[in-house]
Amino acid sequence: MDTVSSYIQSHRQAFEDDLSAMLRIASVSADSRQRAETRRAADWMVEQFKQLNLATELVETAGHPLVYAESPPVPGRPVALVYGHYDVQPPEPLDEWISPPFEPTVRSGNIYARGATDDKGQMLTHVKSAEGWIKSVGKLPIQVKFLIEGEEEVGSQHLAPFVKQNREKLACDTIVISDCGQFAPGVPAITYGLRGIAYFELRLRGPRQDLHSGTFGGAVTNPAGALVTLLSALKDKDGRIQVPGFYDDVVPLTERERDEFRALPATDAEFMQQVGVTDMWGEADFTSIERRWARPTCDINGLTSGYQGEGAKTVLPAKASAKFSFRLVPKQDPHKIGAALRKFLDERLPPGIQMELIDHHGAPGVVVPLDSPYIRAAAKAIEHGFGRAPVYIREGGSIPIVNTFTRELGADALLLGWGQNDDNTHSPNEKFSLDDYHRGTLASAHLWQELADTPPRQVLRGE
Numbered sequence: 532m533d534t535v536s537s538y539i540q541s542h543r544q545a546f547e548d549d550l551s552a553m554l555r556i557a558s559v560s561a562d563s564r565q566r567a568e569t570r571r572a573a574d575w576m577v578e579q580f581k582q583l584n585l586a587t588e589l590v591e592t593a594g595h596p597l598v599y600a601e602s603p604p605v606p607g608r609p610v611a612l613v614y615g616h617y618d619v620q621p622p623e624p625l626d627e628w629i630s631p632p633f634e635p636t637v638r639s640g641n642i643y644a645r646g647a648t649d650d651k652g653q654m655l656t657h658v659k660s661a662e663g664w665i666k667s668v669g670k671l672p673i674q675v676k677f678l679i680e681g682e683e684e685v686g687s688q689h690l691a692p693f694v695k696q697n698r699e700k701l702a703c704d705t706i707v708i709s710d711c712g713q714f715a716p717g718v719p720a721i722t723y724g725l726r727g728i729a730y731f732e733l734r735l736r737g738p739r740q741d742l743h744s745g746t747f748g749g750a751v752t753n754p755a756g757a758l759v760t761l762l763s764a765l766k767d768k769d770g771r772i773q774v775p776g777f778y779d780d781v782v783p784l785t786e787r788e789r790d791e792f793r794a795l796p797a798t799d800a801e802f803m804q805q806v807g808v809t810d811m812w813g814e815a816d817f818t819s820i821e822r823r824w825a826r827p828t829c830d831i832n833g834l835t836s837g838y839q840g841e842g843a844k845t846v847l848p849a850k851a852s853a854k855f856s857f858r859l860v861p862k863q864d865p866h867k868i869g870a871a872l873r874k875f876l877d878e879r880l881p882p883g884i885q886m887e888l889i890d891h892h893g894a895p896g897v898v899v900p901l902d903s904p905y906i907r908a909a910a911k912a913i914e915h916g917f918g919r920a921p922v923y924i925r926e927g928g929s930i931p932i933v934n935t936f937t938r939e940l941g942a943d944a945l946l947l948g949w950g951q952n953d954d955n956t957h958s959p960n961e962k963f964s965l966d967d968y969h970r971g972t973l974a975s976a977h978l979w980q981e982l983a984d985t986p987p988r989q990v991l992r993g994e
Contacts, residue, residue: 532915532980534667534668535663535664535667535668535976536973537667538666538667539976542662542663546655546659546968547642547965547968549579549659550642550647550651550652550655551644552575553572553646553651553655554633554644554646554651555635555644556568556571556633557632557633557645558572558617558618558619558681559618559619559621559622559684560594560618560619560683561620561621561685566595569595569618569681570595570596572618572681573589573595573596573617573679573681575617576598576617576679577589577598577600579658580600580658582662583658583665585600585601585602585661585677586600586601590693592682592689593689594682594685594688594689595618595680595681595682595689597678597680597689598617598677598678598679598680599676599677599679599700600676601674602661602665602674602675603674604674605672605673607987608672608673608674608983608987609703609905609982609983609987610675610676610702610703610704611673611675611703611704611705611706611978611979612675612677612678612701612703612705612707612936612940613676613677613678613706613708614678614679614680614932614936615650615653615654615657615677615679615680615708615709615710616681616682616683616710617650617651617679617680617681618680618681618683619651619684620645620646620649620956625959627959627960628960629960632645632959632961635647640965640966641962641963641965642963642965644961644962645961646961647961647962647963648949648950648951648961648962648963649710649957649961650683650709650710652949652950653710653948653950653963653971654709654710655968656968656974657677657707657709658677659972659975660976663976672980672982672983673983675979678701683710683932687931691932694939694940695939698940702940703940703942704905704982704987704988705905705943705944706933706937706940706944706945707944707945707975707978708930708944708945708947709947709948710946711926711946711947711948712949712950712952713949713951713967714796714797714924715796715797716951717917717919718921718922719913719916719917719919719922719949719970719974720921720922720923720924720948721906721909721921721923721945721946721947722924722926722946722948723898723901723923723924723925724824724825724861724896724898725896725897725925725926725928725929725930725946726825726827726860726896726925726927726929727858727861727863727893727895727896727897727929727934728856728858728859728865728892728893728929728931729856729859729865729868729869729872729890729893730832730854730855730856730891731854731855731856731869731872731888731890732852732854732889732891733758733761733853733854733855733876733886733887733889734850734851734852734887734889735754735757735758735884735886735887736754736884736885736887737751737752737754737757737849737850737883737885738849739849740849741837741849742847742849743845743846744845744847745845747847751847752881752882752883753847753848754836754849754850754884755836755848757851757880757881757884758834758851758852758853760879760881761876761879761880762831762853764879765829765855766829770812770813770814771815772828773875774868774871774872774875775874776871777827777863777868778827780862780863780864780867781826781827781860781862781863782860782862784821784825788901788923792820792821792924793818795820795922797820799819814828824924824925824927826860827857827858827860827863828857828858829855829856830856830858831853831855832853832855832856833854834851834852835851835853836848836850836851836852854891858927859895859896860896860898861896861897861898862895862896863896865893868893869890869893872888873888876888892931894929894931894934897933897934897944898925899943899944899945900943901923905943905945905982906923906945907985908978908981908982908984908985909921909945909947909981911981912974912975912978912981913974915974915977916973916975916976916977917970917974926946930946942988947971947974947978949963949967949968949971949974951967
């Protein structure tokens with residue numbers, strides 16, 4: 532490892548130059564005007580892999596292409612699949628950027644540009660760690676496969692079919708994803724769990740058209756009032772979700788997990804200051820971290836009904852709608868939740884109201900056992916790269932493609948984030964710490980060695 536580490540250290544500037552070159556490409560997958568730039572980002576990735584003599588393919592899709600590359604097999608050693616994406620979010624609003632979004636600029640040790648942390652910078656750490664091994668030692672100690680897509684920011688429409696059709700090509704022992712963050716500055720983390728999601732839209736219809744609330748109020752059900760009644764029935768005063776069977780499959784937190792969370796350097800006071808609230812609320816008998824990371828929730832995401840213009844208008848609206856979502860923990864089934872929700876709402880529908888419940892999308896949660904040998908390998912690698920052991924965290928959000936990988940490939944994911952909570956992902960002035968870029972590259976290089984010293988899944992399972 533000393534040879535590899537020396538190479539990475541001596542090529543810090545070259546690695547930063549490559550990051551800047553990638554960040555200059557305006558690969559906004561959602562913007563058809565940037566289609567050529569998005570293709571240029573894919574081509575740039577292909578050249579990176581070809582320069583390392585990896586077997587490389589540009590996989591055309593009906594949208595933006597996938598880039599696949601792999602190093603030679605190493606018999607008897609595990610295989611790692613690295614997933615990342617070369618596409619980025621739109622940069623608007625442009626007037627809020629201090630420096631142009633596609634002109635990478637270094638300020639106070641951070642590189643500012645769209646895609647700096649989400650996900651070009653984080654993804655490149657694994658490419659550059661492979662370079663460190665190949666250029667200094669001649670080969671990687673395990674087989675590493677790379678699958679880099681260009682549609683993550685627009686729903687990964689063509690990735691899931693590719694994974695399903697290429698299980699043998701993508702076969703691996705663990706999936707490495709760096710598209711998340713550390714717990715705090717100087718506190719690296721392994722994210723071992725993600726919540727799932729079930730997202731719905733409820734549309735209610737009453738009278739044929741908006742009515743005068745004075746003339747007709749009290750004689751017909753008000754759809755806005757019906758909406759409020761139905762939504763308020765979803766939770767009790769203590770935050771418990773009232774849909775029958777909702778908690779049947781919830782896996783409780785272990786004492787180890789609760790101890791790990793309690794040991795994290797965070798307080799409720801700091802959290803309240805961060806989000807700008809004066810008090811906390813949530814499910815009883817759980818801490819705020821447990822509620823956000825490892826307990827199911829229900830949140831209203833949007834409400835629409837009646838008059839919204841200036842001044843007053845005494846209207847009884849003809850329709851009302853709401854968008855709301857459940858965050859799910861592992862073992863909860865979004866389809867089962869959806870069926871129970873529909874029955875729950877049907878039974879409470881007020882007279883004179885027609886209901887339409889739209890199931891927009893859903894994905895189950897994911898959790899990796901903390902005693903996984905691949906988790907232990909990643910922890911050792913991160914300690915080498917960052918100078919301290921990582922903490923173990925869950926993430927309250929959802930990354931649906933992780934479910935696709937774990938389901939189709941039968942391998943656990945290692946979510947190793949090098950970013951920070953204030954990196955402004957999806958916002959103006961996105962940034963990435965250059966020190967974290969280099970620390971992440973070194974940690975990734977150590978990961979390949981630590982995984983080489985870990986048996987493949989077949990051996991672990993006694994197959």
